[in-house]
Each structure stands twice: as C-alpha cells, then as structure tokens.
Amino acid sequence: MRKRLAFSGAIGAFVLAGAIGFASLDKETRGVLMALPTNADVLSWNVAQRDAGFRAMDRLSFLAKSNTIAPSAKPLPLPQGKPLAIPGVEVFMTSQRTAGLVIVVDGMVRFERYGLGFDAQGRWTSFSVAKSFTSTLVGAALKDGAILSLDDKVSAYIPGLKGSAYDDVSVSQLLTMSSGVRWNEDYEDPRSDVAKFNRAKPEGDLDATVSYMRTLPRAHVPGTVWHYNTGETNLIGVLVSSATGKTLSAYLQEKVWQPAGMEAPATWLLGKSGHEIGGCCLQAATRDYARFGLFVLSGGKAQDGRQIVPEDWFARATTKQIDIDRPGSGYGFQWWTYDDGSFAAQGIFGQGIFIDPKRKLVIASNADWPRASAGSQPDERQAFFSQVVQILDDGE
Secondary structure (H helix, E strand, C coil), X not given: CHHHHHHHHHHHHHHHHHHHHHHHCCHHHHHHHHHCCCCCXXXXXXXXXXXXXXXXXXXXXXXXXXXXXXXXXXXXCCXXXXXXXXXXXXXXXXXXXXXXXXXXXXXXXXXXXXXXXXXXXXXEECHXXXXXXXXXXXXXXXXXXXXXXXXXXXXXXXXXXXXXXXXXXEHHHHHCCCCCECCXXXXXXXXXXXXXXXXXXXXXXXXXXXHHHCCCCECCCXXXXXXXXXXXXXXXXXXXHHHHCCCHHHHHHHHHXXXXXXXXXXXXXXXXXXXXXXCCCEEECHHHHHHHXXXXXXXXXXXXXXXXXXXCHHHXXXXXXXXXXXXXXXXXXXXXXXXXXXXXXXXXXXXXXXXXXXXXXXXXXEECCCCCCCCCHHHHHHHHHHHHHHXXXXXX
8 A cells, every 4th residue: 555655646746747847838838739749741730730839840859950040139129110000900810810910111010919829929930931031041152252153053062963953953043943853842742742852861971852852853944944842942051051161040140130130039940961941940030030021121231231142132032033924923032023023931821021122011920821822811911911002002
C-alpha cells in the first residue's frame, strides 16, 4: 500500500509540474501544443492546427528548427495617424480569417486590428511573402559586390547545379521565375514538386533543395515563359548564402532588419540541410512586415540614410519584368506587379504586403484562409485593397 501511495504521489507531482510548466509558456506555444500538428507538411494541417501553428511555427523545433533575427536597437517609429473608416471591414476580416491587418499611409498607422486571438506582439509566418525578402538580399549582395551581375549563370554561385537544366539559367531568370525548368506548384496535389521537394534528402554536401532541383528536366528555353516555382526561390537563398558566405538570417539582420528599424525579433525556418528556406517561412510581427514595406518605399535606405541595395533596385524589382498572362499584372524580382504601379508580396493562406507608392500606402495582412490559394478570398483581398485606395483618393 505504501509503495502504491508513493507511486501515486510521484505521478501527481509529475502532472502538477507539467501543468505548472505548461502554464508558464507563452500563449502561442500553449496553443500549438494543444493543437500539436505532427506532420511537417502544413498543407495537410486542419484549420485548428493552422490557426495555432501559423503563429508558432518556430516553436515546433521537432518539425523544423529556426534561426533568430535580432531587432533594431532603435525601432522605426510608427505614429498613429487619422483612423481610416472602412465600411464592411469586419465582414472582410471574418471572411478572410484575418489574424493581423496593419494599414500605414505616409509612415503613419491609419488602421490596425487583429483576430484569431493573435496580437501585435506575436509572430505570424510569411509563407511566400519571404520570397520578396530573399530577392531583396540579392539586391544587397549586388550592392556589396558579392553577386557581380544578374546576368551571371546561377551555377557560377551554386556549383551543384552544373550539368543540370539550371546550368544555362541566369540570376535574373531565377528571380523572375522564367528558368524554363519543369515544376508543379499545385498545393493540393501531394505528388506535386512543391509537396515533394520539402521531403528531399541532401546528397553528400549538397543542399537538399539543390539535390532535388538539379534532377528536374527542361520544359522551355530560359527567359521565355514565366512559371511560378517556390523551389527556385529556395535556390536564390542558397545563391545568396553561397555568394556572401553568410546565412540568410544573419544577412537579413545586417541588411534589413536592423537598418530598417524592425521592432521585434523574427525567425526563419531551416530546411533539412540547416539552410533557411528562401521561398518561405519567415516569422515576424505584422507591424514589422509593414516596416519592410516602408523600407521598400524608401528605395532601400537605412534609417541613417545608408543605401542598402542599388538605388534602382526596387524600381526594377517591383515593376513587370515578365508577362504572366494576367491582364493588368506581371512579375518582377519575386514581387507581384500591377500596371497601376502598385505591387505586392503574397503568401498562401492569406499573407501579404501590398504597396502603392503613389499613395505612400502599405497594407500588411496575415490570415488563415480556408484553402491555400483557391476560393473567394484572393479576389476579396484584392477588392479590399482597391477599396482602401478609393477611400484615400476620396480624401479620407
């Protein structure tokens, strides 16, 4: 009996300690532990797992490790401006399943609201919004002289691609997703390349992404056809690290996060080779996504006036470099472009940074759409951007 009582007491103490430990965790970690996705493929998660996981991707170290990006010692101020009255915004946020929405006009916050239990202190994952950060690091590497020219062949910086379909592809063609290499980006097809390449194992000393991408066949002559390809942004990340000798996290911290005045730490998930996933998975506060938009509007200047990228970088990166067969739209250097001069970084499930230079407008939004990119939500979001532009044009 005494042994039984002692054993019961030990179990009780263990449960109590676990409960105390759980209670001491931040709310995002508690939330993801309660939902606990066990599959590394986020495309297979249910809504509850995504709601919890998207705000805590960097807490799931058993699925993916991450590097931390330190904030600036002097955050860029975001003063409060005149609040924008946006008819129907509650309905919009509900339909979008919005986690964070920050609207900045001329450097002032005109609207800020959160949902899904998320808040201004939390970090939400970017998905393909990270592509625009990664391309910005190409601009920084050009300014530093680490990348000599956008006309250079990719294989000059990633020797593991020599002899593959990427051997004759230039850096600019990689940036504009016009390599001509065959790729399937169907998020709802488990046999697609975008689903399979995340599970690829590295060969020897090669990066896992390089190991997979070097096996793909050619479909078109390089530079002739645009085809969306997340794997190629991962290659851009490998290229930047190879050229600079620095991790993407360290280079982003040095060239953007601290010079641009980001307020909160960010994290970047690592792939199987321990390299940041260039086409995805940057975790940051919604306000800092908006600050990145302001950095772009400044032409890539640090708070102290230093030019981080070539002076014409964003003028080129955010204008149509290749046609995508959509009226009024195009693709730049990992940016979606519009013929009216606005442009955007976009990620699946509703992540985005919309920038309109004419109106000095930045809209940073995070969400958990019901589906990755299908459904009514993408068109609703585009209509919302137009609504905000019209409100500003009406003098509000």
